Amino acid sequence: MNSDVPSLQPDSLPRHIAIIMDGNGRWAKKRSLNRIRGHREGAESVRVIVRACREIGIEFLTLYAFSTENWQRPPLEISALMSLLKGFLRSELAEMMENGIRLNAIGQIERLPDDVVRVLRNTMDMTRKNKGMILNLALSYGGQDEIVAAARKIAAEVQAGRLQPEKITKTLFSNYLYTQGMPNPDLLIRTSGEMRVSNFLLWQIAYTEIYVTKTLWPAFRREELIRILHDYQKRERRFGMTENQIKKAPRGQYF
Numbered sequence: 001m002n003s004d005v006p007s008l009q010p011d012s013l014p015r016h017i018a019i020i021m022d023g024n025g026r027w028a029k030k031r032s033l034n035r036i037r038g039h040r041e042g043a044e045s046v047r048v049i050v051r052a053c054r055e056i057g058i059e060f061l062t063l064y065a066f067s068t069e070n071w072q073r074p075p076l077e078i079s080a081l082m083s084l085l086k087g088f089l090r091s092e093l094a095e096m097m098e099n100g101i102r103l104n105a106i107g108q109i110e111r112l113p114d115d116v117v118r119v120l121r122n123t124m125d126m127t128r129k130n131k132g133m134i135l136n137l138a139l140s141y142g143g144q145d146e147i148v149a150a151a152r153k154i155a156a157e158v159q160a161g162r163l164q165p166e167k168i169t170k171t172l173f174s175n176y177l178y179t180q181g182m183p184n185p186d187l188l189i190r191t192s193g194e195m196r197v198s199n200f201l202l203w204q205i206a207y208t209e210i211y212v213t214k215t216l217w218p219a220f221r222r223e224e225l226i227r228i229l230h231d232y233q234k235r236e237r238r239f240g241m242t243e244n245q246i247k248k249a250p251r252g253q254y255f
Helices: 024-030 035-056 068-072 075-098 114-126 143-159 170-174 222-234 243-248
Strands: 016-020 060-067 101-106 133-141 187-190 209-212
Touching: 024 035, 035 060, 035 075, 035 133, 035 222, 060 068, 060 075, 068 075, 068 133, 075 101, 075 114, 101 114, 133 143, 143 170, 187 222, 209 222
Parallel strands: 016 060, 016 187, 060 133, 101 133, 187 209
Antiparallel strands: none
């Protein structure tokens, strides 16, 4: 851990941080710039925060990059976002390899343009053996769609006689989600001050700590992330239990 974060407690860091990156358009509008410029500046925030999370020791970082609802945006803006995504993947591959960052994508990836899918899958393949941190990009992602898709897969298993309905548990259901095998987010950060979760990781955030900042995503930097982590470390996560029960629970059972 770098010397600029000495007061963070390593044993109580969140294993998994999820971020709703909001405010690119408003950042640009305030400066009389077009929305594409806001997205470009937002990409720089991604670089900074990915690097910071790796240095601090976060195991999983999930960034809400493009939602299923975002397909409704103007075609020119969507095209620019896809171009930015390709550029980000190509420019950051060397750093991901150097710092042991494994890239993963969650969402309806098949809806992305073919050229974007090729670069994305190549980056995922190149980084698949990295052990330092998992970076999840939520692309063409919607939480409700994810849950429906999981339910359909389970229904097909039941219909085929491979699964009995009474065997369906929360743990089993989680294994049919995009985040299979990953811990649920401990901390969800939303930038731009909007007080909603916007169809993001709806199943996974049942007991996630939430922090909303008014900072627009292009202005979000390492220093604010550290302040938020300090706030997180002051919180008491009980998961419906008493303080004594949580203290006796094995680490990893709930957090």
